[in-house]
Amino acid sequence: MSTFNFGRAIRGGISTAALTSFLMSSPVLAAPPVDLSKWSPEYVRSIAGTKEFDTAADCSKVTPLDYKGRLTFWYQGVFEGDPDLLRQYYKDFFVAFRKTYPNIDLQDQALTYNDLLDKFRTALLGNAGPMMVRLQILGGVEFASKGYLQELKPEDVGYATEDFWPGAMKSNMWKGKTYGIPTNNETMAFIWNADIFKRAGLDPERPPATWDDVVKYSKQIHDKLGIAGYGLVARKNAGNTPYRFLPQLWGYGGGVFDETAQSPTYAKVQINSPASKHALQASYDMYVRDKSVPVSALTNQQADNQPLFLAGQLGMMISHPSDYDVMLDLKKKASGTDVQKAQTVIDNMRYGLIPTGPDGKRAVVFGGSNMHILKPEYVDGGKVDLPAAKALACFWTSPEWSLKMAYAGSNPGNLNGFKTKWMKERLDNIKFLDVTTSMLPYGVPFPTIPETPEIMNIVVPDMLQNALTGALTVDQAADDAAKKIKNIMDGGKL
Amino acid sequence: MSTASIVKTRAGKRIDAWRWGGRIFLVMMLLYTAVPMAWMLLTSIKSGFAAMQLPPQWFPNEPTLASYEKLLDPTNSVGQDFLRFFWNSLFVSTTTTMLAVAVAVPAAYAFSRFDFPGRKFLFFAVLLRNMFPAVIFLVPLFILMRLLGLVNTHGSLILTYLTFGLPLAIWLLKGFYDNIPYQLEQAARIDGATRFQAFFLIVMPLSAPGIIATAIYSFIGAWNEYIFAYTFLNKNEQLTLPVGIQRFFSENTTDFPGLMAASFIMSLPVVVLFLLLQRYFVRALTEGAVKH
Numbered sequence: 001m002s003t004f005n006f007g008r009a010i011r012g013g014i015s016t017a018a019l020t021s022f023l024m025s026s027p028v029l030a031a032p033p034v035d036l037s038k039w040s041p042e043y044v045r046s047i048a049g050t051k052e053f054d055t056a057a058d059c060s061k062v063t064p065l066d067y068k069g070r071l072t073f074w075y076q077g078v079f080e081g082d083p084d085l086l087r088q089y090y091k092d093f094f095v096a097f098r099k100t101y102p103n104i105d106l107q108d109q110a111l112t113y114n115d116l117l118d119k120f121r122t123a124l125l126g127n128a129g130p131m132m133v134r135l136q137i138l139g140g141v142e143f144a145s146k147g148y149l150q151e152l153k154p155e156d157v158g159y160a161t162e163d164f165w166p167g168a169m170k171s172n173m174w175k176g177k178t179y180g181i182p183t184n185n186e187t188m189a190f191i192w193n194a195d196i197f198k199r200a201g202l203d204p205e206r207p208p209a210t211w212d213d214v215v216k217y218s219k220q221i222h223d224k225l226g227i228a229g230y231g232l233v234a235r236k237n238a239g240n241t242p243y244r245f246l247p248q249l250w251g252y253g254g255g256v257f258d259e260t261a262q263s264p265t266y267a268k269v270q271i272n273s274p275a276s277k278h279a280l281q282a283s284y285d286m287y288v289r290d291k292s293v294p295v296s297a298l299t300n301q302q303a304d305n306q307p308l309f310l311a312g313q314l315g316m317m318i319s320h321p322s323d324y325d326v327m328l329d330l331k332k333k334a335s336g337t338d339v340q341k342a343q344t345v346i347d348n349m350r351y352g353l354i355p356t357g358p359d360g361k362r363a364v365v366f367g368g369s370n371m372h373i374l375k376p377e378y379v380d381g382g383k384v385d386l387p388a389a390k391a392l393a394c395f396w397t398s399p400e401w402s403l404k405m406a407y408a409g410s411n412p413g414n415l416n417g418f419k420t421k422w423m424k425e426r427l428d429n430i431k432f433l434d435v436t437t438s439m440l441p442y443g444v445p446f447p448t449i450p451e452t453p454e455i456m457n458i459v460v461p462d463m464l465q466n467a468l469t470g471a472l473t474v475d476q477a478a479d480d481a482a483k484k485i486k487n488i489m490d491g492g493k494l
Numbered sequence: 495m496s497t498a499s500i501v502k503t504r505a506g507k508r509i510d511a512w513r514w515g516g517r518i519f520l521v522m523m524l525l526y527t528a529v530p531m532a533w534m535l536l537t538s539i540k541s542g543f544a545a546m547q548l549p550p551q552w553f554p555n556e557p558t559l560a561s562y563e564k565l566l567d568p569t570n571s572v573g574q575d576f577l578r579f580f581w582n583s584l585f586v587s588t589t590t591t592m593l594a595v596a597v598a599v600p601a602a603y604a605f606s607r608f609d610f611p612g613r614k615f616l617f618f619a620v621l622l623r624n625m626f627p628a629v630i631f632l633v634p635l636f637i638l639m640r641l642l643g644l645v646n647t648h649g650s651l652i653l654t655y656l657t658f659g660l661p662l663a664i665w666l667l668k669g670f671y672d673n674i675p676y677q678l679e680q681a682a683r684i685d686g687a688t689r690f691q692a693f694f695l696i697v698m699p700l701s702a703p704g705i706i707a708t709a710i711y712s713f714i715g716a717w718n719e720y721i722f723a724y725t726f727l728n729k730n731e732q733l734t735l736p737v738g739i740q741r742f743f744s745e746n747t748t749d750f751p752g753l754m755a756a757s758f759i760m761s762l763p764v765v766v767l768f769l770l771l772q773r774y775f776v777r778a779l780t781e782g783a784v785k786h
Contacts, residue, residue, distance in 0.1 A: 074728070080572060081747040091571070109728055113745035122725055125633055126640045130728075240745075302746045307546035319746070326747050330543040336556040342543045380645065409746075 032162045034415045039441050041434035049424030053416065055398040056100045062158045063391035068103035071388040072380065074120065075134035076369065077110020081303070083325035084332075086408045093405060097395050104388045113239065114301075117453060124148055128380040132389045134183060134396070136239060137171045137368045138446045138453050144172075144179040145450035150373045150384070153178040157394040163414050164397075167366045167445040174448070181397045185368035186410030187439035188243065189432070190355060191323060192316040193309065195348040200224045200315070207316070207352035211251050214316065214355055215282050215290070221315040222292035230286055231305035231317030232293035234464040240301040242446070242456040244318045245283070245464060247364045250444060251357035252279040256455060256485065259447045260363060266447045269489070271463070272475075272482035280467055280474050287468045298465055310345055321432050322409035324349060351432035353439060366443030368413060371396060411437060451488045459484050531761075538562070538755035545750040561755035576756060578731065579738030584763070586648050586723075586734055587716040590655045594663050594712040595705060597656070602667030603693060607676070617668075620661040628658070628721060636725055650726040651734070655716045663708040670704030671697065703774040710771055714764055735760050 034047060056065065078090050094108060109130070111119055117139055123129045129148070143149050154161050154169075161169055161178075168182035194204035200221040208214045218229025233244045250260050254276030257266040270276060286293045294300060294308060308314035310327060327349065331342035356362040371393045376384045395401055403417035407426060417423060427433055446452050463481035466472040472480060487493075537545050538561055540554040567573035604610075605617050635654060636645070644650035674697055682692040698705075720736040727733050739760065742753035 076745070077741075079741040079744050079749075080752045081742060081744040081749040107729065109730060110741075112740050112743055114743075115724075115740070119724070119728070122633065122636060123728065126637045126645070128636075128640050128645050128728075303743065303748045306747050307750075308548070310543070311546050311548040313548045322746065330541070330546070333560065334541045334543040334556075335558065338541060338543050338556060341547075380640075 032415055034418055036441070041438055044418060044423075044434075044437050045427055047419050048427055049419070049421045051399075051416065051419040053399045053420060055096075055395060055400045058158055058398060059100070059391055059394040062156075062394045063101070063387040065100060066103060067101065067387050067391065069385040069388035070105040071107065071132060071385050071392060072130040073106060073108045073132045073134075073392060074111055074116070074130045075108065076113055076116050076136065079110070079112065081326075083322055083329050083408045085325055086322065089404045089407050093396070093401055096401075097392065100395070101388075101391050104391060106388075106392065114237070123380075124378050127378050127382075129374050129378045131379050131384045132371065132373050132392060134369050134371045135180075137168070137182075137185075137366075137370060138239070138456060140172050140180045140370050140372055141174050141448050142450045142453050143372065144174040144177075148374055148378050149179045150375055151177050152180055152371075152373050152393070154181050154397070157181065157390050157397065159394075159397065159414065163416055165366070165413070165415065165440075165443075167443055168368055168370070168413060170448055171366075171368075171445050172370050172372075174450075180370035180372040181393055182413030183369045183371055183396050183402055184406035184410045184413045185366065185440070185443070186320065186406070187364045187366060187436055187443045188247075188318050188320055188354070189435040189439055190316065190352045191309070191319045192350050192352070193312065193314070193345075193348050194350050195344070196221060196225065196227070196312065196315040205350070207350070208355050211248050211279070211282055211355050211357055215285050215292075217316065218286050218292040219290040222290060227313045227315070228294045228308065229292040229315045231300075231302075231309065231314050232283060232286060232297040233300050233302060233305065234283075234287075234298050234461055234468060235301045236461040236465065237457050239457065240303075241461045241464070243365045243367060244302075245279075245460060246444075246446075246456075247318065247354050248282060249276055249279040250363035251355065251361055252276070252282070253357055253359060253361060254279050256460070257447055260444050264447065266449050269482045269485045271460075271485060272478040277474055277478045280463065280478055283464060284467050284474050288470065298468060312345065312348075318354065320409050321351065321430055321436050324351075324431055325408040349432075351435040353435065354442070362442050363444050364439050364442050366440075366445045368410060370413075411440065449489075451485075454488055455485055459488070534754045534758055538751055538758050540751050542749060542751055545754075561751040562759075564752065565755055565759060572752075575730065575738065575741070576759075579733050579735045580759070582648065582733060582738075583717055583735040583760075586651050586655070587713050589648070590652050590659065590716040591709050591712040593652065593656055594659050595709050598660055598663035598667050598708055599698070599701075599705060601660075602664045603671055603697065605664065605668045606671035620664055623657055624661050632721065632725055635722070639726055645726055646729050646732055648732065651716075651719070651723055654722045654726070655712075655719060659712045659715050663712060666708050666711070667701065667704050670701045674700050706771050706774040710767060710774075713767060717764055 035043070078087050094106070098104075098106060113136075116135065120129065120133060120135070124143075135143070140149070154163060159181075164182045165185050168185050169178070172178050172180035172182070190207050192207055198204040201224060202217055202220065208217045214230055221227065221229035233240050235241055249255060252275050254273055255270045257268060257270060258264045259266065287297060294305065294314065296304065302317075302319065305314060305317050306319075306323060306326070309317055309323075310330065327342065327346050331339060331346060334342045354362055354364045373386070373389045373393075374384060376382050396405065397414050399412065399414045399416035399420050400422065402412040402414040403420050403422050403426070406412050407422070408430065412418065412423070446456060459481050462484070463477045466480060467474050467477035536553065539557045539559060540551065541556065541558055541560070544551050544554050544556065564570060564572050565576045568577055605613065639645050639650040644653065678696050678700075679692040682696045683689070687695065718736060723734045723737045727737065739753065739756045742749045742756065
C-alpha cells in the first residue's frame with residue numbers, strides 16, 4: 001500500500017485559484033450539500049454515513065409510484081469484463097426500479113462505451129431514438145445544440161442544481177439552458193507497479209511528481225527491464241485517448257482552448273501554443289525517441305493497457321480505481337499457481353495523484369455521464385412518457401443509486417451520495433478510493449461546445465498519431481490540429 | 495551417365511525444388527490460418543488472469559471450461575443472453591437462406607432458359623446493388639426500415655441480407671443451369687411432363703450441388719454480418735451473435751476467455767456446415783469451368 005499521504009497532498013496541492021475556478025464555473029452559486037472548500041479524503045470520510053435517504057419516497061413526489069407508463073432507455077452498460085460488484089449493482093438497480101414502479105414498462109438497452117454515441121447518432125437520423133439516454137459527459141451539448149434534447153434540470157426530478165458538481169452541471173448547459181442531470185462523476189488517478197519501480201531502481205512508493213518525470217521514469221523502466229514504462233493511449237475515435245492526453249496537455253500549461261481558465265470562452269484555439277507543443281513533445285519523446293511505451297499505443301485504448309499492466313509488462317498508467325476490483329475478480333476466478341501470481345500483482349498495485357506540469361499545475365478530465373430526455377419527434381413512436389422518464393432520472397440520480405452505480409469506478413453525481421452509508425462502506429472496501437476523490441477538485445470539464453466530441457475523439461488522437469508516426473513533426477501536427485479545430489468551429493467539416 | 499539422363503535428373507531436381515517450395519508455402523499458409531483458431535481455442539480455456547500473462551502461457555497451466563459453462567448455462571444472465579443471441583442468429587440466417595434459395599432457384603432458371611425482353615439488362619442489374627460498399631446503404635436502409643416499421647425486428651435483417659445475397663446466388667445458380675443440357679428437359683416434356691415437372695423432377699436434382707452451395711453462401715453471409723445488425727437492432731432480445739459478443743468489451747477491460755469462447759461457439763455452425771457440404775461447394779464453384 002502506498003505510503004503517500006493524500007490528505008497532505010490534497011491540502012498542499014489545491015491552489016485557491018483552482019478551487020475558485022471550479023466553483024466559479026457553477027451556473028448558480030448557492031450552498032451545496034457538502035462543503036467543497038473543505039474537500040479532502042478526511043473530509044469525505046467525515047461526512048460518509050451521516051445521512052439517510054429514502055429513494056422511493058423522494059421519487060414518489062416526482063412521479064407517483066403507481067404511475068402506469070412505458071419508457072425506452074439507452075445507456076452505457078456494464079458487461080462481462082467489468083467487476084462483478086458493479087454488474088451486480090446495475091442488476092439490482094433495474095430490479096429495484098421495476099419493484100418501485102411496477103407499472104412502468106421499462107425497455108432498457110445497454111450499449112458499449114465506444115458504440116453508444118455512433119449508434120445514438122444513427123438512430124436520431126432515422127427519428128428512432130429512445131425516450132431517454134444516458135450519455136458520456138462530452139455528448140450532451142452536441143445533441144442539445146442540434147435540438148434533439150428537452151430541457152431537463154435537477155429541480156424537475158426533485159433535486160437542486162447545487163446537489164451536483166458545478167462542473168458536471170456545466171456539461172449539461174447550452175445557451176443558458178440545462179439539458180441533463182449528472183449520474184456519476186469521475187477523475188482518474190495515476191497507477192503504478194511498485195515491483196517494476198523497485199527493479200528499475202525507482203522509489204517503489206513514490207509516483208513521478210511531474211510529467212517530465214513520467215518521461216524519465218518510462219525510459220528508465222524500459223532501459224533497465226525491457227518493458228513498457230508508461231501506458232500511452234492514442235487510439236482514434238475512443239474516449240480513452242483524450243481522457244489520458246488532456247491531463248498531460250493541461251499539466252504543461254496547454255489546452256485545446258482556454259478550458260482551464262476561470263471563465264473559459266473557447267474563443268481562441270491553443271492546441272498549437274508552445275505549452276501544448278511541449279506536452280505533445282513529451283509523448284513524442286516517449287514513443288519515438290525513447291521507445292519506452294507500448295509499440296501498439298497508436299491503436300491501444302485502456303482495455304489494451306490493462307492486460308499489460310496486470311501481466312507486469314507495463315510500469316505506469318492513468319486509470320480508475322475499478323482496475324483494482326478487476327484484479328480482485330481475476331484473482332477470484334484464477335486457480336492453482338495463478339492465484340499467487342495474481343496476488344503478487346495486487347500487492348504491487350499503487351495509486352497516486354496525476355503528475356503535475358513543470359509549473360506545478362495538476363489537472364485531470366472531469367468525466368462522468370448525464371441523463372437526457374429526447375424530444376418526441378426524434379423518438380421511435382413519436383411519444384415521450386415524461387413522468388416515466390422523470391421517475392427513472394430521479395431514481396438513478398438519487399444519493400443512493402448515483403453512489404451504488406458508481407461504486408467501483410467513479411463517484412456519485414449527486415453530492416448527497418457522499419453522505420450515505422454506502423459511501424462509508426465503499427471507503428472501507430475499495431482501496432485507493434481516496435486518490436480519485438482527491439483528484440475531483442482538480443477536474444477540468446471538457447469544453448462545453450457541440451464540437452467537443454469531434455475535437456476530442458478525432459482531432460486530438462489524429463494530432464498524436466501524426467506526430468508519433470512521423471507523418472508530421474510535433475510543430476506541424478499541433479498546427480494541423482489547430483487548423484482543423486478552427487475549421488470545425490467555423491462550421492466546416494474535417 | 496548419358497546426357498539425356500543428366501538433363502532428366504536436373505529437370506527432376508527442379509521439379510522437386512518447386513514441389514518442396516509449394517509444400518512449404520502451403521504449410522505456412524496452413525499455420526497462418528490455423529494458428530489464430532488454435533490460439534482462440536486455447537485462450538477460451540484459460541482463466542482471465544492466465545489470458546493476460548506475458549510471456550503467454552502457450553498451454554494453460556490450469557485449463558478451465560468456466561467460460562463455456564457460463565455461456566451455455568441458461569440459468570445465468572450471460573448464458574441466457576448468449577443463447578438468445580445464438581438462436582436469433584440461427585433464425586435470421588436460416589430464414590435468409592431459405593428465402594434466398596426459394597427466390598434464386600426460379601430466378602436463375604428463368605435467366606438461364608427463357609429469352610425475354612431486357613433479359614441481359616436485368617441480369618446485370620441484379621448485380622448493381624453489390625457494386626457499392628455496404629456502408630453507403632446503411633443510413634438510407636435504416637430510414638427505409640423505420641418507415642416500414644421493421645427497425646428492431648429480424649425482418650429488417652432478412653430483407654437486407656437478401657438484397658446482398660440474392661444477386662450472387664442468382665449468378666451462381668445460373669452458371670449451374672447453363673451446364674445442364676436442355677435436351678434432358680426436352681426429353682421429359684416429350685414423355686409428358688409439364689415445364690414445371692421437368693424443372694422440378696429433372697433440373698432441380700441435377701442442380702443440387704449448386705443449390706447447396708448457394709445455401710451455404712447465404713447462410714455464412716447472414717451468420718457473420720455485423721454492420722446492419724448493429725444499426726437496425728437496438729433491443730437486447732433481438733441482437734444477433736456478431737453484435738452480441740461485443741459485450742465482452744468494456745470501457746476499460748476485456749473478458750478475453752469469454753470473448754474467445756463465444757467466438758469459438760459462433761464459428762462452430764459455419765465450420766460444421768462447411769465440412770459436411772464442402773464437396774458440393776467446391777463443385778459448384780468450379781462448375782462451368784469446363785464446357786460439357
